[in-house]
Amino acid sequence: MEQGSTDDAAHGPDRTIKVGAAVIGGLALLVLLTQGVGQALGVLGLAALVVGGAAAVRGRSRRLGIGSRRVAGGVVAAGLAVMTVGSAMTPSVPTDTAAADAAQTSAARTTSAPTSRSTSAPAERPFVAAPTTTTAPSPVLPPAPVLAMTCPSGGTNASPVYGQQISATGPFSVTITYGDGDSYTDDDQSLAAIFSHTYASPGSYLVRAVLTDVAGQTAAAECTYAWTAPAPRPAPAPAPASAPAPAVGGGSSSGSSSVYYQNCDAVRAAGAAPIYAGDPGFQAKFDRDGDGVGCEN
Numbered sequence: 001m002e003q004g005s006t007d008d009a010a011h012g013p014d015r016t017i018k019v020g021a022a023v024i025g026g027l028a029l030l031v032l033l034t035q036g037v038g039q040a041l042g043v044l045g046l047a048a049l050v051v052g053g054a055a056a057v058r059g060r061s062r063r064l065g066i067g068s069r070r071v072a073g074g075v076v077a078a079g080l081a082v083m084t085v086g087s088a089m090t091p092s093v094p095t096d097t098a099a100a101d102a103a104q105t106s107a108a109r110t111t112s113a114p115t116s117r118s119t120s121a122p123a124e125r126p127f128v129a130a131p132t133t134t135t136a137p138s139p140v141l142p143p144a145p146v147l148a149m150t151c152p153s154g155g156t157n158a159s160p161v162y163g164q165q166i167s168a169t170g171p172f173s174v175t176i177t178y179g180d181g182d183s184y185t186d187d188d189q190s191l192a193a194i195f196s197h198t199y200a201s202p203g204s205y206l207v208r209a210v211l212t213d214v215a216g217q218t219a220a221a222e223c224t225y226a227w228t229a230p231a232p233r234p235a236p237a238p239a240p241a242s243a244p245a246p247a248v249g250g251g252s253s254s255g256s257s258s259v260y261y262q263n264c265d266a267v268r269a270a271g272a273a274p275i276y277a278g279d280p281g282f283q284a285k286f287d288r289d290g291d292g293v294g295c296e297n
Contacts, residue, residue, distance in 0.1 A: 041086025048079030142169035144219070147211045149195070151223035159198040160225055162207060164191065172213040179205030179225070202229040261286075264295035 029040070052075030145168035152160045166172075168188075175185040178197045186194050199205065208222040259281035261267045267275050267286065273295040275282050286294025 036090070038086045038089030041089065042083050043086075045079045045081070045083030045086055048075055048082060050079075052076035052079055139215075141215050141217065142213065143167075144217055145169070145172065145211050145213045147174075147209060147219040147221045149207070149209050149221040149223055151207060151225040155225055155227040156229075158200075158227060159196065160227070162195040162197075162209075162223070162225075164195050164209070164221075166191075166211065168211055168213045168219070170214065172211055174209055174211050176207065176209040179207055199227055202227045267295045 052072045056069050056072035056076065146166070147168070148165040150163035152162070166174075166188075170188050173185060173187050174191070174194050175183065176194055177183040178199075180199055180203075182197065184194055184197075194209075197207075204224060204226045206222060206224050209220065211219045261270065261272070261275075261281045261283070264273065264286055267273045267281070270281075272279065272281065275286055275294045277287065277292040277294075282294060288294075
């Protein structure tokens with residue numbers, strides 16, 4: 001029983017070493033797939049170094065085939081050799097210092113190039129005189145033209161004449177639009193024809209004139225003419241009807257009187273009753289009893 005326990009105790013570290021070797025082997029396979037052969041060899045060499053070192057400390061490792069410290073030393077040496085080969089196969093990564101040195105070297109080359117070029121003197125160029133240019137004097141323009149225009153107020157005239165004031169260097173022309181679709185252009189010798197117009201129908205019209213002088217300078221003015229048709233004249237009042245001539249009756253009626261009564265009702269309505277013989281408008285038919293007084297009742 002004691003011998004079996006001793007063997008189990010002796011094999012315990014071997015199991016640990018074996019498990020560790022298996023883990024490191026799996027890690028080496030992973031590194032091989034991701035980092036390349038050089039890194040994988042480095043991991044395997046490290047595993048051999050660890051296993052050989054552990055076996056050398058114990059004196060042997062039967063399960064790993066290491067029977068003595070001498071064999072364990074050989075495993076350690078093999079691990080170191082494999083790590084060295086893996087390190088040689090791994091591409092070197094430049095350090096920050098090397099990169100800085102390379103950058104400084106490139107900058108030095110860049111700055112030294114212009115220095116070598118600047119030492120040589122530039123070739124002299126032949127002198128070429130600049131061509132002289134003559135600027136023509138600017139033309140002297142006449143004073144700017146001035147145009148003012150007024151439209152007559154109280155537009156009852158179909159043919160208005162527009163007031164105008166012009167100050168311009170001749171010869172000049174005037175173009176005028178009358179607001180009804182008509183326009184007219186003429187020179188300064190026909191201003192009366194330009195500033196008058198005849199409209200066909202009443203309305204409000206915007207009249208605009210543009211003057212152009214001999215130098216091409218312009219001036220403009222405008223006004224509004226409102227033409228209202230005159231109201232029709234009223235028809236003459238009819239003449240009053242003339243009064244009928246008084247009827248001539250018998251007796252002593254006043255035939256020459258201009259007053260005429262149709263009957264006694266008319267006499268009473270006029271406030272002339274009773275009416276006496278000789279009064280204006282008296283007729284014999286008004287005096288039935290012949291006493292010289294008519295329309296008594």
